[in-house]
Amino acid sequence: EAGVAQSPRYKIIEKRQSVAFWCNPISGHATLYWYQQILGQGPKLLIQFQNNGVVDDSQLPKDRFSAERLKGVDSTLKIQPAKLEDSAVYLCASSLYGPHFYNEQFFGPGTRLTVL
């Protein structure tokens, strides 16, 4: 079974530029998550989708971050404009739908973003 796919793996941009990340979850997983992991810390949830609807985006900096999952499968996360403090690994995860399944999330390899 294929895992969660993310691209690109690495991205270097200058501050105030924009960047987009792509995620393809495990087939059949209705729930998709985007996390931000700053160096030396655990992942922090940015946004959660159930199919193509947003369940939780309370920790998404909406003035610069946006995400969509138009057909309930792939998702993109965008940052515009980027700030230095956005340097981090952006992880995508997916899970089946249901109480325990929410807890058992499968992660992709992440995109490492460096903002100069």
Added chain:
Amino acid sequence: GQQLNQSPQSMFIQEGEDVSMNCTSSSIFNTWLWYKQDPGEGPVLLIALYKAGELTSNGRLTAQFGITRKDSFLNISASIPSDVGIYFCAGPPYGGATNKLIFGTGTLLAVQP
């Protein structure tokens, strides 16, 4: 906000040694999860615990859900070089949305052959 504190922050051990690490919270959790993250990869779920007092094993790994529901422990027996990585505890806080995981601060494990 809620936070999970892990200790120790890092461990440097010899191959074959046993390892113990723990995770504590100021609030109750109704599920505890342990993940391992290899360099350049996303976290991988190792063990899930759903009941206070529960003890669950996965090969050389054993995890326990603390009786107070505010802590959890992970033990690795007879460590090997591939155990190297960062270990995170995580869970949805009691009374919060079950889909929202809080991750701990992580324990870095280094194993010398």
